[in-house]
Amino acid sequence: MAFRKLKIASEITEFDSIEELPESIQKMIYLSKEVSQTAYAPYSNFKVGSSVLLENGEIITGSNQENSAYPSGLCAERVALFSANSKYPNVPVKAVVVYGSKGGEKAVDPVAPCGACRQVISEYEDLAGMKIDLYMAGESRVILAKGIESLLPMRFRLL
Ligand code: THU
DSSP states (O other): OOOOOOOOOOOOEEESSGGGSOHHHHHHHHHHHHHHTTOBOTTTOEEEEEEEEETTSOEEEEEOBOOSSGGGOBOHHHHHHHHHHHHSTTOOEEEEEEEEEETTOOOOSOOOOOHHHHHHHHHHHHHHTOOOEEEEEOSSOEEEEESGGGTSTTOOOOO
16 A cells, blocks of 8 residues: 555543642742733733743743734733743753633633644754653643643744
8 A cells, every 4th residue: 555544642631629739830820820811912802821840940931912914913921931931941841731711710621732832842952952841721521631742743943
């Protein structure tokens, strides 16, 4: 046969409550929830907060920032990641937490990062040669992807 179909499998872990996670991650979830309130999201009314844990122990946060010229806005994850890498260049990213909710209501379901944010997370993994733990937090349910590969298989790499 001149072609074959291949399956790409990915693995994620689902937690039934925030309390099952390490205390440091629980804190980052509460921080992300808090910072989601600083979102500038008048167009979507979808408020997202993100916290980035660096290897030096620093935690940098960000919220989504929209603009009337829609594509000029930026997701919370990239606001946090770009801020982290500009303040602490080349310090590896250990974990990223994201929390989002419509109109500031309680988010039952976890929010998964958009494709562009996955690509950015992937490059920070490559830069440090370390996988990033990505926690997608809802009000109770939390999903953990250990490394971006499970959310972005066959990702683009320049190098
Ligand atoms: N958004 C984020 O900030 N992070 C995500 O993971 C998904 C989407 C923002 C972009 C836009 O401001 C709003 O949510 C609605 O798409």
